[in-house]
Amino acid sequence: MPLVLEIISPEKLLLSRDVDMVVIPGTEGDIGVLPGHSKLITGLRGGLVDIYENNTITDRFFVPGGFAEVTESYCAVLADGIIRQSDLDPAKAAEAVTAAQAAYDATDMNNEEAYRLATDRLISAQAMVDSISPQRSDKV
Template sequence: MTVALEIISPERLLLARPVDMVVIPGTEGDLGILPGHSRLITSLRGGMIDLYENDAVVDRYFVSGGFAEVTEERCTVLADAIMKLAELDAQDAADELARAEADYREVDEADASAYRAASDRLITAQAKVDTLAERS
């Protein structure tokens, strides 16, 4: 039995294929989605989406955030931005983290929307750097 996985970016349907399991980075923690999973909708934080077949990771994508809808047979990821792990560049990630840290330090905490946006960018940038450090 498999889970029908769809990953959709703002530009296009990136992926539609069955997988044995998918692990997604929910805002409350990583979620392993198997066939028969309970229905849920969750927001995503910056992190890795791992696709499993035969108990092994066969593909990895970095998602900057978004949402996922899960049913008993399907997992649909609506990604803010997504790229294959191999497309991440360590220097770009480090530069992005430095910019995000600077923006976060300068944001007006009284502006809840700006504070949330700066915090989200910082979390995503740190997740990219951490992901690349794990890969090394």
């Protein structure tokens, strides 16, 4: 019994298909979702969404954040944005980290909301760099 996966960005439905498993970057760690998974709604941190078919990663997408809804037979990834891993640009990723670090350094640490947003942006930018790093031998 396959799992129906939908990946939805603010602009459009990017993907809708049956998969064997998907691994999503949850805020508390990566979550492997198989058919029969318990119902769950979770936030997403910046990281890779890995799509498995026949025990092989067939597609990999970077999401900077968002939410995921999981049921026994369905997983919806509601991403703030989405980029196919192979389309990630190392120079743009490095620029994003530099900009996020500058914004973080300029943040009023007494403003909890501003601090949270700046921290999330920096973590997501660094996750993008990590997603394209040459040390990742599991690229598709």
